[in-house]
Amino acid sequence: MPYVTGGVTADWASYVHAFADAGAGLVEIGLPFSEPTLDGATIQEATAVALSRGATLRGVLAATPRCGVPLVASTYANLALRPGFCDRLAEAGFTGLIVPDLPLEESAELSEAARSRGIGLALLASPVTPDDRLAEIGRRSRGFVYAVSVMGTTGERTTLAAPARELAARLAPRTELPVLLGFGISTPAQAAAAARVADGVVVGAAVMRRLLDGAGPAEIGAYVGTMREAMSGG
Amino acid sequence: MPYVTGGVTADWASYVHAFADAGAGLVEIGLPFSEPTLDGATIQEATAVALSRGATLRGVLAATPRCGVPLVASTYANLALRPGFCDRLAEAGFTGLIVPDLPLEESAELSEAARSRGIGLALLASPVTPDDRLAEIGRRSRGFVYAVSVMGTTGERTTLAAPARELAARLAPRTELPVLLGFGISTPAQAAAAARVADGVVVGAAVMRRLLDGAGPAEIGAYVGTMREAMSGG
Amino acid sequence: GRFGEHGGRYVPESLVGACREVEEAFREAWADPAFRGQLAGLLATHVGRPTPLTPALRLSAELGSTLLLKREDLAHTGSHKINNVLGQALLAKRMGKTRLVAETGAGQHGVATATAAALFGLGATVFMGERDIERQALNVFRMRMLGAEVVPVRTGSRTLKDATSEAMRHWVGVVDEAMYCMGSVLGPSPYPWMVREFQRVIGDEARRQCATELRAAVPDYVVACVGGGSNAAGTFAGFVDTPARLIGVEAAGGAGAADGTSGVLHGTRSMFLQDENGQVTEAHSIAAGLDYPGIGPEHVHLRDLGRARYVTVSDAEVIEAVMRLARTEGIVAALESAHAVAWVLRGELPAGSTVLITLSGRGDKDISTLRELV
């Protein structure tokens, strides 16, 4: 699942199409929030760029393309809990939602509101989540479970850490949903390693780093394609 | 009694001669001390000039001229209470001494030491000194009584204040010594007024102001002469 | 962990366990007389508690009221912040943690954290916005003197809210050895109520002191400034069960209660300054300590219940209040604390009122700011 921050460039929607063309099974679109508490430097920067370009929730949703691939929105609780949020998300064609600062205990209301609009609120699991809680997350999550591979923020890392493999291994038997591994995955080798333990990977910072450095949709589509290939080959 | 700060110029001794020539009955020579706590701006400045020229107690005493007029030294307790001070003063030909920060209670020892070297320690009286204390000062003073005409520091003032006249009037019946009025006397009119109530005046800041402004011995001698004349005429 | 519909624990899954661990440890410690005794001992011997209740005689005479000042400005390190920080540091020690992680704005909480860390031999990592670092270079040096590591934060507005975000990010990576040391009644549960409990020593002492000082035992008004609102929360805790009217005074430019809307930030649901799109906006106050775009969730609850009232005063009123208190009582209050004084000086109180004002800190840190402005 490649990620793009909504509104980061004028042609950000083209990246969504490029992801779809490169064979992404899901596309994650970040709805920028001024306080990206859980993001690392790259996505913080992308968020700041988008906001300084005047990105708003309304504007990003209006510009969200339909590309044939399921769209997953990711944002923070402050935006996700605003009245009417799920209505607007559904109108824009999203079917999934990730809210990283909304843990299990705080998620019930939003999960229900989302479900009633046909949107699945995916919950996150972390390496320090105990088994019983993992099971509860596995049960209450919708669409997939987002497995946070490291204790830290989003951002590129050189190898796939052992905790990621362990978490994926603990999660698999405790949920019927696909498990997506995220945080820190940027190389084909990591993607391949991840694909051996999980059902998919989230590639966020690695995409955004390239995008911020000037890579266009085609170039990034090619990168996503390489990652996909590494996973299939794995 | 005109005043000069010892060491204030290379030719400071010439001023002593000029005073004598102008008919001064006594000459006061200031022995510079780094903390002239009771002096106003003019004599502070003169003191600073003298010290910066390297004036020392030893040096000033060595350069003190004999001019036929009795010499009165004035300085602060820190110098006057140093061992051997009165010996050196006597050697230099002084017969009088004023120490403005040495009040009645602290004066006995120095007064005795001075007396044994033929030097009279003159005590000071102030407008706020009560009558009985004035009498004690009048008894214990030697040479003369120095009546401080104002509550304040040395320095020029425009008129002779009422407290000065009152103090002189209270002092006269309480001492057998001459009363010299000091602090703030600078004009012939003031001198004349002072002469009506006291036996003499001290002219310090007014002399030193002129000296610091560049007046030579002759010019200052003339000024002292004018003051003397005003007193005699009064 | 809820105050009505506010509060809660809006943290990433990675921090849920850590917050729970803090909560359990705090519940257990707070019920343990040994822990409370140890903390009370430290507050007495190290901080100088109880802080006095000073009758502001000349100002009272001018206003025709009875003003009592709770003197947190006399606490070690210069404000009430130390009460809470010592509590959290002692808890960290009890939990076997070896480091404290904290955010700081003007540096007061950072200095307090560094102080507590030094006292207990703990490490301290303090996150501080780059702009605040420039403005408060002396506090940065002070923290380093005390052995703390000060980490500049270069994101966002490079001030307190960004430092808080960065500190929370950092905590995720070091939860095993580090305890987050929150500076106000903000953040995920248990912080808002744990911090209030650590600060209630202000209110509890003041309650006892008022009982001997006032005929009615309880003042008519209890007034405290509110940024996040920890000194107010601590003060109010001592009087919430009395008839005293509780007044929280916010900065006109940083008034979470007056101008904020419901939202979620830094782990808690509360009132925050935000634009119509839900983006958090910057607070602006002459008092750096009130320069946070939100307010503690319990304050929102007290307001919703009608138990406390929240008002605002302008920077100009605050400067006037600092100067007037200095001239009449010989006390240079922190600009933050002067907000409480400023509201009382408005003269809206009925004649003869008895008023407790918490002076949360001293104004030494603000002298150069005032010098430029007055």
Added chain:
Amino acid sequence: GRFGEHGGRYVPESLVGACREVEEAFREAWADPAFRGQLAGLLATHVGRPTPLTPALRLSAELGSTLLLKREDLAHTGSHKINNVLGQALLAKRMGKTRLVAETGAGQHGVATATAAALFGLGATVFMGERDIERQALNVFRMRMLGAEVVPVRTGSRTLKDATSEAMRHWVGVVDEAMYCMGSVLGPSPYPWMVREFQRVIGDEARRQCATELRAAVPDYVVACVGGGSNAAGTFAGFVDTPARLIGVEAAGGAGAADGTSGVLHGTRSMFLQDENGQVTEAHSIAAGLDYPGIGPEHVHLRDLGRARYVTVSDAEVIEAVMRLARTEGIVAALESAHAVAWVLRGELPAGSTVLITLSGRGDKDISTLRELV
């Protein structure tokens, strides 16, 4: 008014009456339980007394001794100066005076004087050397905030000793309405012993606190820094009748006891730094409050009697002491106070010694100095 052959009242005749008036008023007031009660009340409600006695646990462990810190740094305005100033201001009020006249060096005594004047509704005129005014602009502003008039002194070295001279000159002209408010155990009688009496609250409190803290009730060593020596005089007063060894620590560059010779300055006979011609020389210390070329006459007497010992430490030792105390105990002491700590850190004390150290003030004022040096 004598301490052996030191002390006395070396003032112009114009001030003899004023000094006597102060002495008589003080004797009478000090014997009046109402006055003492009023002062004690103010010290409790306004200053935050008693100040705590803090066991310096980590530093004690490092040194193998028991160090107890008397925390004058927690007193209102940040140092012990306020104890004395409140006493003198209350006395001035009782005498019907309407103004205070004071000298100040770094500004601590000036701020304390301005504070007390504000509290009592008295005017305050504070003389300060022009060089000190430049170096301590914030304290100048603070005094003015508190309503005091600050008069620049442009004579001599334009520092404390010149400010003192100028303040005494000024007093001569305003003795009727003004009381001289002396900042240390210096000046003409009754100041050295009156100031000591106003400061003995430090020693008296510490004595009681040591009695509950130490098995032997009294520490082996009582250590305090000495400039003029008021905090030391106040501390020693509580222990002079015990077996405790009294140690006054001077700045190597401003050591009246170590390097001075007998002389008379600012109304008192004591030990002063002076050259071979009897001209007073300037003191040099990193701690502005120790930058006076003399020492209180009672200290000379205590030394002559063998009851107290006076030692010196270097600026470098002082900086090291400030940093070490900050890192081990979370206390940033004033550079003045750190002299006392520095001497203890030399490690010359027998293992297991019990040591009372008076921390005369807090180091906030010194942070920018330290920042430049460290």
